[in-house]
Amino acid sequence: MANLTTESRPVRYVLTAVALVFLFLFLLLPLIGVFWEALHKGWQLYLTALVEPEAWSAIKLTLISAAIAVPLNLVFGVSAAWAIARFDFRGKSLLTTLIDLPFAVSPVVAGLMFILLFGANTAAGGWLQDHGLQVIFAVPGIVLATVFVTFPFVARELIPLMQSQGADEEQAAIVLGASGWQTFRKVTLPNIKWGLLYGVILTNARAMGEFGAVSVVSGHIRGETNTIPLHVEILYNEYNFVGAFACASLLALLALVTLLVKSLVEWHLHRQQHASTLRTAEARLQAAQP
Amino acid sequence: MSTILNLRHSVLPGFRLSFGITLFWLALIVLLPFAALVYSTVGMGWDGFLAAVGSERVMASIRLSFATAGLSALINLVFGFLVAWVLVRYPFPGKRLVDALVDLPFALPTAVAGIALTTLYAPNGWIGQFLAPLGIKVAFTPLGIIVALTFIGLPFVVRTVQPVLEDLEKELEEAATCLGASRWDIFRRVIFPATLPSLITGGTMAFARATGEYGSVIFIAGNIPLVSEIAPLIIVSKLDQFDQQGATAVALVMLGISFVFLLLINLIQWWAARRHGAGR
Amino acid sequence: MSIEIRNIRKQFGQFTALDNVSLDIAAGELLALLGPSGCGKTTLLRIIAGLEKPDAGQVLFGGADATHTHVAERQVGFVFQHYALFRHMTVFDNVAFGLSVKPRRERPSAEEIRERVMKLLKMVQLDWLADAYPGQLSGGQRQRIALARSLAVEPKVLLLDEPFGALDAKVRKDLRRWLRELHNDMHITSVFVTHDQEEALEVSDRVVVMDHGHIEQVGRPDDIYEHPATPFVTQFLGDVNLFHGRVDAGQLTIGSYEQALGQHQDADGDAAVAYVRPHDLDLTLQADGALAQGRVEHIHAVGPVVRVELQQADGQTIEAAVSKERFRALGIVPGDTVYVTPRKLAVFLKDAAGQQDYVI
Numbered sequence: 007m008a009n010l011t012t013e014s015r016p017v018r019y020v021l022t023a024v025a026l027v028f029l030f031l032f033l034l035l036p037l038i039g040v041f042w043e044a045l046h047k048g049w050q051l052y053l054t055a056l057v058e059p060e061a062w063s064a065i066k067l068t069l070i071s072a073a074i075a076v077p078l079n080l081v082f083g084v085s086a087a088w089a090i091a092r093f094d095f096r097g098k099s100l101l102t103t104l105i106d107l108p109f110a111v112s113p114v115v116a117g118l119m120f121i122l123l124f125g126a127n128t129a130a131g132g133w134l135q136d137h138g139l140q141v142i143f144a145v146p147g148i149v150l151a152t153v154f155v156t157f158p159f160v161a162r163e164l165i166p167l168m169q170s171q172g173a174d175e176e177q178a179a180i181v182l183g184a185s186g187w188q189t190f191r192k193v194t195l196p197n198i199k200w201g202l203l204y205g206v207i208l209t210n211a212r213a214m215g216e217f218g219a220v221s222v223v224s225g226h227i228r229g230e231t232n233t234i235p236l237h238v239e240i241l242y243n244e245y246n247f248v249g250a251f252a253c254a255s256l257l258a259l260l261a262l263v264t265l266l267v268k269s270l271v272e273w274h275l276h277r278q279q280h281a282s283t284l285r286t287a288e289a290r291l292q293a294a295q296p
Numbered sequence: 297m298s299t300i301l302n303l304r305h306s307v308l309p310g311f312r313l314s315f316g317i318t319l320f321w322l323a324l325i326v327l328l329p330f331a332a333l334v335y336s337t338v339g340m341g342w343d344g345f346l347a348a349v350g351s352e353r354v355m356a357s358i359r360l361s362f363a364t365a366g367l368s369a370l371i372n373l374v375f376g377f378l379v380a381w382v383l384v385r386y387p388f389p390g391k392r393l394v395d396a397l398v399d400l401p402f403a404l405p406t407a408v409a410g411i412a413l414t415t416l417y418a419p420n421g422w423i424g425q426f427l428a429p430l431g432i433k434v435a436f437t438p439l440g441i442i443v444a445l446t447f448i449g450l451p452f453v454v455r456t457v458q459p460v461l462e463d464l465e466k467e468l469e470e471a472a473t474c475l476g477a478s479r480w481d482i483f484r485r486v487i488f489p490a491t492l493p494s495l496i497t498g499g500t501m502a503f504a505r506a507t508g509e510y511g512s513v514i515f516i517a518g519n520i521p522l523v524s525e526i527a528p529l530i531i532v533s534k535l536d537q538f539d540q541q542g543a544t545a546v547a548l549v550m551l552g553i554s555f556v557f558l559l560l561i562n563l564i565q566w567w568a569a570r571r572h573g574a575g576r
Numbered sequence: 577m578s579i580e581i582r583n584i585r586k587q588f589g590q591f592t593a594l595d596n597v598s599l600d601i602a603a604g605e606l607l608a609l610l611g612p613s614g615c616g617k618t619t620l621l622r623i624i625a626g627l628e629k630p631d632a633g634q635v636l637f638g639g640a641d642a643t644h645t646h647v648a649e650r651q652v653g654f655v656f657q658h659y660a661l662f663r664h665m666t667v668f669d670n671v672a673f674g675l676s677v678k679p680r681r682e683r684p685s686a687e688e689i690r691e692r693v694m695k696l697l698k699m700v701q702l703d704w705l706a707d708a709y710p711g712q713l714s715g716g717q718r719q720r721i722a723l724a725r726s727l728a729v730e731p732k733v734l735l736l737d738e739p740f741g742a743l744d745a746k747v748r749k750d751l752r753r754w755l756r757e758l759h760n761d762m763h764i765t766s767v768f769v770t771h772d773q774e775e776a777l778e779v780s781d782r783v784v785v786m787d788h789g790h791i792e793q794v795g796r797p798d799d800i801y802e803h804p805a806t807p808f809v810t811q812f813l814g815d816v817n818l819f820h821g822r823v824d825a826g827q828l829t830i831g832s833y834e835q836a837l838g839q840h841q842d843a844d845g846d847a848a849v850a851y852v853r854p855h856d857l858d859l860t861l862q863a864d865g866a867l868a869q870g871r872v873e874h875i876h877a878v879g880p881v882v883r884v885e886l887q888q889a890d891g892q893t894i895e896a897a898v899s900k901e902r903f904r905a906l907g908i909v910p911g912d913t914v915y916v917t918p919r920k921l922a923v924f925l926k927d928a929a930g931q932q933d934y935v936i
Contacts, residue, residue, distance in 0.1 A: 011469040013479055018386050025382040026394070028375050032447055033400050035422065036412035043415060078321075085317035093311050101318070107326055110554070112508025114528040115547045119329035122336045122540060154325055176308055186309035208402075215405025217511030218528065222535060235407040235511070242411050242515065251415075254408040261403035268403075269396045467660035470627050471722075473647050474654040475674030475729055485677070489664040 040258045043251035055241075055252035063229045064237035064253070067145065071233065072213040075152040079209050083160025084202070088190075090161075091168035092176070102165070108157045116154050117222025120147055143225030148233065151219040156209045163205035164198055167275075171197055200278070204271040211264040215257050336544050348545035353521050354530055358549060361527040364438055365506035368445035373499045375446075376453025377491070383454070384461040398454050401447050406511025413444050414516040436518030441526065444512040449502030456498035460491050493568055500561045507554055577638040577732040577765055578603040579624060584633035586619055586789075593619040594630070595789040603638075604763040606756070608780035610770055612812070616789040617769045618737055624767060625735050626650045637732065650733075653726030653764075657738040659718040661710040667721050668706040671696055674729035696724040699758075716747040720754075727762075736768035740775065752779050773813050777801060785809050807924045810851045817857065817894050819867060819921075823848040828923055833867045837923055847926040856920040857896040859884060859906055866915035870894050872908055886914065 012018065045052055055061060086105060090098060108116065124131040124141035134141055141147045175197070179189040195202075217235040224231040232240065234253050241250035340348075348354070382388075383395055401409065417424045417434040427434060434440045464487065472482045510528040517524045527550055534543040579601040586594040594616045601607050609617040622628040624635060626647035634643045642650055662670050669676075671693045675684055684692065697703040700720040710718055719739060726734065739755070740748040756779050759766055770776050776783045777797040785792045785800065785808075793805040804810040821830030823843040828835045830850060840848070852867075860866065870886030873893070882903040886894040896916055898906075908914055 011466050011473075012385065021378060022382050022386050022388050025375070025379045026388070029379060029394060029397060031423065032443075032450065033397050036409060036416060036447070037400060037404070039412045039416050039422065040408060043412075082317060082321040085314040085321075088310060088314040089318050092308050093306055093315075095311075095315070101322075104322055104326060107330070110504060110558075112510065112528050112531075112547075112550065114510045114531050115333075115508065115551065116329070118531060118535065118540075118543055118547055119333045121535065122544065123329050123332035125540065127540075128332075150325075154329065157325055173306075173308060180307050180309075189308070190310070211403050211405075215408070217405060217407040218509075221510075222532060235405050238407050238411065239515075247415075250411060254405075254411060257405045257408045261400060261405070261408075264403040265396050265399055268399060269392070465658070465660060467656045467658060468662065470647075471654065471656060471660040471725075472662075472673065472677075474625060474627070474652060474726070475677065476648045477673070477677040478648070481677045485673070486662055489662075492664075 037258060040251055040254050043247060044255040047248050051248050052252050052255075055246075055249040056256070058249070060229050060232070061234075061237060061249070061253055064232045064234050065256070067148070067231070068214050068233040068235075070145070071149045071152045072210055074149050075156055075213045076206060076209050078153055079156055079160055080202075080206055082157070083162075083164055083205060083209075086161040087164035087168050087198075088194075091165050092173055105158050105161050108154055113155055113216065113218025114222055117151055117219040120150055120154070120219075120223050124150075142223055143227065144231060147223035148220050148231060151223045152213045152216055155216050155219050156212045159209040159212065160202070160205035163201050163208070167198055167201040168194075200271045200274045204268055207264050207267045211260055214260055333544065333547070336540070337548055340541055340545065344541055345545045345548075348534075348539075348542035349549055353525070354527075354546055356522045357525045357527045357530045358546070358553070360438060360441070360525065361507055361550070362553060364441040364445055364526070365503050365509075368442045368449055368506050369499045369503035371442070371446050372449045372453045372502045373495055376450055376498060376502075377457055377495060379450070380454045380457040380461055384458060398451050400451075401449075402451050406448070406509065407515075409447055410444060410512040410515035413447060413512065414440070417443060417516065435516050436520070436524065438517075438524050440516035440518070441513050441524060444516050445506040445509060448509050448512055449506050452501040452505065453495070453498035456494045456501070457491055460494040461487075464490055493565060496561060496565060500558065504554055504558065507550065579733060579765060579767075580634075580636040580639070581620070581624070582634040582636065584620070584623060584630045584635070586616070586623065586628065586630050592789045594623070597633075597786075597789070597791055599784060599791065599794070601765060601767060603765055606759045606766045606768075606779065606781045608768055608770055608776035608783045609786060610773060610776040610783050610812075611786035611792075613771060615786040617771075617784075617786050620786070621735050621737055621767060621769050624733070625652050625654050627654070651729070651731050653723075653729065653731035653734045655719070655722050655726050655734070655736040655739050657741045659710070659715075659722040659742075661718055661722055661725070663710055665709075666706065667697070667702065667708050667710070667713070668693055670710065670721060671725045671728050673725065692728060693724075696728055699727075700724045714747075715743050716751055719743065719751065723755075723758075727764075732765070734764050734766040736766065738769055738771070740772075741770070748775070755779060777813075785812065787812075804851075804922055807849065807851065810922050810924075815854055815895060816851045817854065817896075819850040819852065821848055821850060822846065823923060823925060828921075830867060833865070835918075835921075840923065840925060843925060848923050849926065850918070850921045850923045852918045852921045854883065854895045854897040855881065856918055857894070857916045858919060859896055859898055859902070859908070859914050859916060861906065861908075861914060863915055865917060867918050868894060869913060869915045872910045872912045872914060875903075875908075875910060877903070884908070884914075886916070 013021075089095075090102060121142055122128065124134065124147065126132065126135060126142065131141060139146065141150065175193050176189050179193045180186075184192065214233075215235055216233075217239070220233055221236055221239070224233070224236055226232060226236060226240065228240065234257055238250050238253045238257075241253065379398065383391065383398075414435050416422050417427070417440060419425065419428045419433070419435070421435070424435060432439070434443055468486055468490070469482050472486050477485070508528060510526075510532070513526055514529055517526060517529075519525050519529055527546060531543045531546050534540075534546065581597060581599040581601075584594050584597045586592075597616070597620060609620060611617045619628060623630050626642070626645060630643070634641055636642060637645075637650065662673065665673070672689050675689045675692065678684075694703055694706070697706055700723060702717055702720055702724070705713065705717065705721075710721070713721065723739075740751055743751065752775060768780070777800070780797060782794060783797050783800050784794045787808050793800055793809045800809065801813055804813060810816055819830045821828060821833075822845055823829075823837065823840045824845045825843065826837050826839065826841040828837050828848065828850065840846075863869065868888060870888045872884060873887045874885040876883040876885075877900075880900065881897045882900060884896045884898065884903070886896065888894060894916060906914070
């Protein structure tokens with residue numbers, strides 16, 4: 007009877023054990039496997055696989071496309087969050103749904119759409135090619151596909167955060183005579199910085215790791231249009247497992263950093279919200295009265 | 297622009313700028329490609345559509361995609377609920393690490409997950425070597441696809457159920473106990489129904505994601521036509537053969553089926569929400 | 577069924593919630609546990625219910641030890657402050673829950689359940705809401721459903737944790753009266769927790785005033801109000817003015833004011849505090865025999881009594897409540913100097929009382 011609202015000790019232990027075994031088999035073991043496969047033939051081979059010119063060019067292309075996609079989607083995400091969380095306008099829920107659309111589409115279909123738009127045999131693609139710009143099977147296509155699949159992350163992270171914080175502080179700043187830009191920089195930004203950081207980190211992780219959409223538009227030209235994930239695929243299909251897993255381990259490290267940042271951000275938000283949760287709870291209590 | 301804004305005037309500036317940027321970027325990155333998809337569909341015609349989709353190989357791949365996505369979503373409903381339950385309710389060492397690990401499938405690139413799972417479940421892999429003597433083949437079979445899709449979908453279920461379990465008032469269980477209910481009664485009749493809507497939402501998200509998943513699946517699937525070839529792969533191979541029309545047709549069928557599923561589940565949710573009243 | 581509580585102790589980490597509490601509750605009585613938040617009243621209620629296990633001590637139900645009886649077997653009805661209704665069940669299913677989870681042998685037939693639930697819903701005057709969901713009800717309706725649900729299993733004891741705490745003032749008043757009437761009809765032993773002294777005094781047969789994990793006073797509402805046993809009870813039950821003075825052999829001296837008390841005969845010039853309620857203070861324009869004097873600061877003349885706020889020379893405020901007639905006869909305006917005389921005061925010696933100036 008120690009605690010009424012929980013199960014008996016054996017039940018707890020069995021359930022916990024089953025859950026942990028499941029997580030170990032399905033999540034942890036694959037992660038360990040990546041590093042094991044990459045390193046079990048020694049550091050030397052590992053490093054060789056990474057500095058090999060084709061791997062190196064894939065790393066560079068990945069960095070470039072992330073460096074373009076992340077800032078663009080950052081600006082977009084902040085703008086969208088400001089418009090949606092701070093103003094009431096017609097069609098707001100439609101806009102929110104449209105922003106989420108890239109999540110609902112298979113990455114392969116996303117790539118397909120860009121081929122239909124900019125492929126060599128389409129009007130837009132033909133025109134661009136005549137003017138010296140190839141989109142599909144080239145770097146611009148890869149960047150476009152990356153921007154598409156990472157489109158919603160920052161906005162998705164910021165909108166609920168800014169909605170829950172409310173506009174009171176910003177309105178106070180405006181009343182006190184601050185300009186719009188000052189208000190954003192000195193009031194909004196400090197309040198959303200952790201959520202923003204997490205949104206950016208997620209965008210970056212997805213940008214560097216995207217496979218399906220990029221695969222469709224890249225054309226797989228070695229040393230030219232291969233990102234790290236595409237390079238991993240090629241090496242793996244050539245049975246160069248050490249090379250494939252060496253490149254994969256870079257991406258796995260990136261994933262671990264992402265998880266770490268996420269934990270930090272959650273911890274910060276939790277601390278930040280602890281005081282305000284108490285206030286909200288009180289307000290809700292009062293609101294619950296008829 | 298002032299007609300778009302509601303009557304409730306806001307003192308905050310920047311609506312035109314932020315709304316403008318949002319709309320421009322949305323149009324360029326999302327709406328334009330969708331328009332291209334719609335445009336090429338219109339140009340296709342019924343016959344071309346049926347010719348592209350009607351083949352046995354395409355139909356088999358679509359069936360496989362939805363069946364494996366459905367099964368993996370079911371597995372995730374069970375284990376995702378269990379993981380969320382254990383994370384919320386039972387103390388154990390290393391809980392914060394485990395909690396962070398749940399998001400791994402969100403963060404790990406799908407190709408990496410794909411080759412890692414394939415290596416684990418191959419007949420000579422860490423897990424596959426124990427399954428092979430039992431006659432269970434995972435890698436290069438539909439079973440492997442289910443494994444990969446389960447990996448991809450798990451966090452969707454855990455992360456939607458977890459907050460609901462956290463917010464569940466202890467008083468509900470105490471009230472039920474006072475009324476003489478056993479633990480099992482309380483779980484079955486109080487806790488589970490309260491978390492059911494979130495389970496459906498999480499399961500739907502896992503399912504939707506799984507139907508379109510490509511990167512993690514193609515390595516482990518083996519991609520044998522009629523057996524373990526998923527619909528997204530059909531789209532890719534049609535594109536490789538420069539059959540854009542065929543690829544578009546398959547994509548449309550997939551989008552259509554997904555849309556119907558989502559609509560159905562939203563209807564169920566809406567119906568449940570209405571039934572239980574607007575308030576809390 | 578009577579309840580006996582014997583030497584109950586409960587610690588939460590460093591915090592002592594209940595410190596050796598003993599209490600007898602008679603069968604059929606409606607008892608209020610009254611005190612500020614953190615005084616241990618809810619913990620005591622939860623220990624009676626079996627939702628919390630005491631570190632030491634016993635709980636006896638009808639003379640039999642129930643300390644280690646599981647909640648589910650104690651046959652108590654518990655009503656939670658925030659109702660704890662099952663959101664996904666209709667009102668009917670909520671009330672029927674306790675009956676429908678009984679083991680098959682003891683479970684009434686569906687027809688019987690239906691009959692009993694509808695009877696209860698009629699009793700709480702909400703039978704027309706049987707098919708509604710809790711989300712569609714008002715707070716007062718939810719609380720009545722919660723009550724009906726707890727009564728469905730025919731408990732021997734009814735326990736209510738701040739039953740009206742989350743309701744607004746008007747609904748709260750109605751429900752109070754309704755609970756009183758319900759108890760008169762059913763005569764089930766009932767204990768309810770509240771921090772609202774008015775509620776406790778109005779509804780219950782007896783009030784238990786608690787503070788810091790122990791019982792300050794137990795008694796009938798009028799008794800407690802008229803004869804508070806401690807400074808804490810005095811202050812907790814309503815507005816009160818404090819006057820500091822001395823007691824010598826039963827004689828109270830505050831400044832030039834003197835009065836013989838029927839108590840504290842063996843006091844030897846001990847420091848003491850006299851507590852006077854605003855309506856026990858009379859205002860006069862004569863200095864003779866006055867307890868204190870002050871300048872009129874504010875006059876609140878709304879309602880049947882006139883509340884007059886005085887400021888003493890040392891800056892202390894005195895609040896007095898006089899009738900409209902008396903106020904008119906006095907003809908005072910802000911700025912006037914008036915004198916106060918007590919009709920009734922409660923005097924506590926300082927050393928005996930411990931925390932003297934308890935602020936609520």
